[in-house]
Amino acid sequence: xxxxxxxxxxxxxxxxxxxxxxxxxxxxxxxxxxxxxxxxxxxxxxxxxxxxxxxxxxxxxxxxxxxxxxxxxxxxxxxxxxxxxxxxxxxxxxxxxxxxxxxxxxxxxxxxxxxxxxxxxxxxxxxxxxxxxxxxxxxxxxxxxxxxxxxxxxxxxxxxxxxxxxxxxxxxxxxxxxxxxx
Amino acid sequence: xxxxxxxxxxxxxxxxxxxxxxxxxxxxxxxxxxxxxxxxxxxxxxxxxxxxxxxxxxxxxxxxxxxxxxxxxxxxxxxxxxxxxxxxxxxxxxxxxxxxxxxxxxxxxxxxxxxxxxxxxxxxxxxxxxxxxxxxxxxxxxxxxxxxxxxxxxxxxxxxxxxxxxxxxxxxxxxxxxxxxxxxxxxxxxxxxxxxxxxxxxxxxxxxxxxxxxxxxxxxxxxxxxxxxxxxxxxxxxxxxxxxxxxxxxxxxxxxxxxxxxxxxxxxxxxxxxxxxxxxxxxxxxxxxxxxxxxxxxxxxxxxxxxxxxxxxxxxxxxxxxxxxxxxxxxxxxxxxxxxxxxxxxxxxxxxxxxxxxxxxxxxxxxxxxxxxxxxxxxxxxxxxxxxxxxxxxxxxxxxxxxxxxxxxxxxxxxxxxxxxxxxxxxxxxxxxxxxxxxxxxxxxxxxxxxxxxxxxxxxxxxxxxxxx
Numbered sequence: 001x002x003x004x005x006x007x008x009x010x011x012x013x014x015x016x017x018x019x020x021x022x023x024x025x026x027x028x029x030x031x032x033x034x035x036x037x038x039x040x041x042x043x044x045x046x047x048x049x050x051x052x053x054x055x056x057x058x059x060x061x062x063x064x065x066x067x068x069x070x071x072x073x074x075x076x077x078x079x080x081x082x083x084x085x086x087x088x089x090x091x092x093x094x095x096x097x098x099x100x101x102x103x104x105x106x107x108x109x110x111x112x113x114x115x116x117x118x119x120x121x122x123x124x125x126x127x128x129x130x131x132x133x134x135x136x137x138x139x140x141x142x143x144x145x146x147x148x149x150x151x152x153x154x155x156x157x158x159x160x161x162x163x164x165x166x167x168x169x170x171x172x173x174x175x176x177x178x179x180x181x182x
Numbered sequence: 183x184x185x186x187x188x189x190x191x192x193x194x195x196x197x198x199x200x201x202x203x204x205x206x207x208x209x210x211x212x213x214x215x216x217x218x219x220x221x222x223x224x225x226x227x228x229x230x231x232x233x234x235x236x237x238x239x240x241x242x243x244x245x246x247x248x249x250x251x252x253x254x255x256x257x258x259x260x261x262x263x264x265x266x267x268x269x270x271x272x273x274x275x276x277x278x279x280x281x282x283x284x285x286x287x288x289x290x291x292x293x294x295x296x297x298x299x300x301x302x303x304x305x306x307x308x309x310x311x312x313x314x315x316x317x318x319x320x321x322x323x324x325x326x327x328x329x330x331x332x333x334x335x336x337x338x339x340x341x342x343x344x345x346x347x348x349x350x351x352x353x354x355x356x357x358x359x360x361x362x363x364x365x366x367x368x369x370x371x372x373x374x375x376x377x378x379x380x381x382x383x384x385x386x387x388x389x390x391x392x393x394x395x396x397x398x399x400x401x402x403x404x405x406x407x408x409x410x411x412x413x414x415x416x417x418x419x420x421x422x423x424x425x426x427x428x429x430x431x432x433x434x435x436x437x438x439x440x441x442x443x444x445x446x447x448x449x450x451x452x453x454x455x456x457x458x459x460x461x462x463x464x465x466x467x468x469x470x471x472x473x474x475x476x477x478x479x480x481x482x483x484x485x486x487x488x489x490x491x492x493x494x495x496x497x498x499x500x501x502x503x504x505x506x507x508x509x510x511x512x513x514x515x516x517x518x519x520x521x522x523x524x525x526x527x528x529x530x531x532x533x534x535x536x537x538x539x540x541x542x543x544x545x546x547x548x549x550x551x552x553x554x555x556x557x558x559x560x561x562x563x564x565x566x567x568x569x570x571x572x573x574x575x576x577x578x579x580x581x582x583x584x585x586x587x588x589x590x591x592x593x594x595x596x597x598x599x600x601x602x603x604x605x606x607x608x609x610x611x612x613x614x615x616x617x618x619x620x621x622x623x624x625x626x627x628x629x630x631x632x633x634x635x636x637x638x639x640x641x642x643x644x645x646x647x648x649x650x651x
Contacts, residue, residue: 079335105346113354135384
């Protein structure tokens with residue numbers, strides 16, 4: 001039988017984003033690993049401090065867009081050239097290349113459609129945000145005006161929780177909570 | 183902390199904290215709706231019901247119930263379509279183009295303008311659908327395998343480009359709007375106490391957590407969507423203009439149409455934003471977030487786009503003469519001096535002459551005048567589309583078929599009805615959704631909030647002494 005892992009987590013709450021940012025810098029300088037930060041709005045400059053990598057969603061969007069352009073090209077070639085060539089106003093209908101000027105609008109629209117929706121769906125899935133998902137922020141006030149740092153015990157072998165708590169207290173924390181997560 | 187020069191006026195007035203922003207935006211959602219809200223939604227609802235009744239009558243009887251005849255085969259239907267699409271251009275322009283240009287003042291208007299966009303595009307989409315006459319075969323516009331010898335839709339036609347452009351624009355705008363709404367729904371979810379409201383906002387907020395990685399992705403997604411939506415905004419109205427420009431009807435067959443339609447759309451869209459926001463800021467007491475400076479910025483956009491539209495009108499006239507094509511020249515001469523001179527004159531007055539009054543600082547910083555002008559511009563832009571569509575076709579090549587268009591009660595009913603449906607949706611939005619982007623306003627508080635700006639530069643009481651706001 002597998003042993004149930006128990007983990008201690010510290011939630012340190014701040015009232016100001018700049019105080020939190022400075023606090024996080026101080027903690028990281030001491031070698032503390034910060035698992036996450038919860039905030040009501042983006043805190044600019046926090047990502048490199050706590051080691052959040054830049055997202056690759058932009059690359060994903062580009063690939064979705066490319067897929068869209070290709071699908072549009074394949075589709076239009078099939079509809080208008082291969083399957084049922086139509087002579088409309090004398091516009092050339094013998095090859096994709098000759099007919100391409102009047103396909104540009106749809107190439108463009110379909111590219112945008114696929115890039116935007118592909119990226120949006122990936123974004124929702126990666127953030128684990130879907131209709132009906134339970135909220136996972138540690139305190140309801142973090143969507144209003146409070147900022148919270150989360151520190152996991154297991155990720156910090158160098159320092160004991162006591163030491164971390166002492167360090168946190170020096171950074172302008174307004175509330176602190178220790179939770180056991182199973 | 184990011185400091186900003188004193189030449190930039192504060193965007194958020196008053197002594198605001200993060201908590202105040204949440205309170206101010208959510209207050210109308212938490213408190214009971216005022217009586218005026220019920221009165222307004224009742225009026226809008228009656229109009230909407232009347233419009234829906236007219237649409238049902240139209241679908242049951244046929245397009246013959248409109249005032250169309252064999253010469254004027256497009257009139258109010260397509261006028262209304264282009265008018266609504268035009269209005270629907272400001273929202274995504276504000277959120278996408280102004281985001282790319284890092285215009286922070288957009289945060290006061292972007293949420294409500296995006297909502298306006300979505301509802302306006304819905305109303306726009308209605309007209310091509312019902313003008314088909316047989317709504318139930320509306321799906322024929324999509325390239326679906328079918329039983330008619332696998333006849334495909336015509337991808338050479340601007341009408342089909344329109345299908346793709348409008349549906350892409352609508353769905354991308356909707357996604358853009360909703361992704362911005364998710365964090366704000368989470369704020370409401372964590373605040374409301376009524377069990378039903380809590381459950382609804384819990385579903386709407388998709389379980390938003392607000393952790394660092396989520397915000398990191400949020401910012402990139404907003405930026406990339408803005409990058410995608412910017413050319414989209416320009417392409418959509420260009421494609422709408424192709425509906426006319428690629429035809430060979432004198433008066434429609436003009437290469438200037440795409441830029442002219444796009445600036446006209448931005449012009450009318452900003453006017454509609456003014457109309458709605460000037461009421462909203464008063465009704466919801468958001469004067470500190472949306473003040474004279476914001477109105478002035480919007481009026482400046484209105485002068486620029488209005489002037490582009492004016493230049494386009496004059497260019498059209500010049501080219502019709504300079505081309506030496508007598509059909510082309512007659513189309514414009516007839517437009518300005520023929521039986522529809524009154525429509526042309528109202529268009530010129532409302533769209534070209536009146537926005538020039540905004541060069542006077544006193545006028546463009548006056549809220550009453552801005553509201554008045556926004557209505558004038560909306561009327562003018564409706565006339566612009568009417569002039570382009572009806573005056574170009576009411577006198578065709580055979581003088582025996584020259585005619586004059588008279589709208590029927592169904593034409594009028596459906597147009598009024600779409601205004602009703604639009605306002606029902608807008609009133610519901612303003613009641614249950616956060617009308618300002620809460621999270622994004624918090625990001626500009628420290629750089630553009632009055633109380634923060636007073637800590638440096640000109641110092642305390644300086645901004646209060648600036649009488650403008």
